[in-house]
Amino acid sequence: MKKLFVFDLDGTLAESKSPLSPDMADLLIELLGVMKVAVISGGSWAQFETQLLGSLPHAEGFENLFLLPTCGTQFFHFDGEWTKVYSEDLSSEERNTIIASLTAALEESGITVERVWGEAIEDRGSQITLSVLGQEAPLEVKRDWDPDFSKRRSIIAILEPLLPGFAINMGGTTSIDVTKPGIDKAYGIRKLVDHLGIPVAEMLFAGDAIFDGGNDYPAQEAGVDSILVRDPRETARVIQTVIACLGDGTTQIVSPGRPT
């Protein structure tokens, strides 16, 4: 029996850097009525607030919701208000090294962009993220920029020897995340096991980047039954299915009949 559904945020629950749709917000609230829900993202707490919580009505069931920004190096639960359980940050020396290396690797890659929307490098405390087109780049521009991941792979190839003591992963549509080694979604999954006492076998995970080099892949590697989704619309169908299976039977799923 699955007790906890873990989701990626960007590209899974919501379009990249965009707020949750009203339909997805309703589905999540409904899901919180039947099981625990966690969201693990490379994004910062500020991103969780604007992208996720800003779209969720303050509803019953928040005690079943657990939020893990920056891959679980931060952990928030709801205790009358959103409360930080812990935060594990990089030292200022580590942050400086990472920022200098990201800048150097992008320059050396020869990849040039015509325009950058907002800051390209964001310090998220426990994670530094390079968003090549900038944090505020329009989604349609970001989607077209590196659909086959080749640009980011070439930047990462330069970056790896510069940052031997760190983990480097692709996230979102244009970004590269740098953290301490071992900080990935598998780390977040272990934090959920520790803090909620729910074994991996009783978890489900859904993400849009469950493939080698994708930032959701470690969750599957950690042994969680994982569902690769194309986009939030597909995630919505997965959630509807789970609610239908675990809920009180009021959600109707229409599917082609099968001979019995």
Ligand SMILES: [Mg+2]
């Ligand atoms: Mg994603």
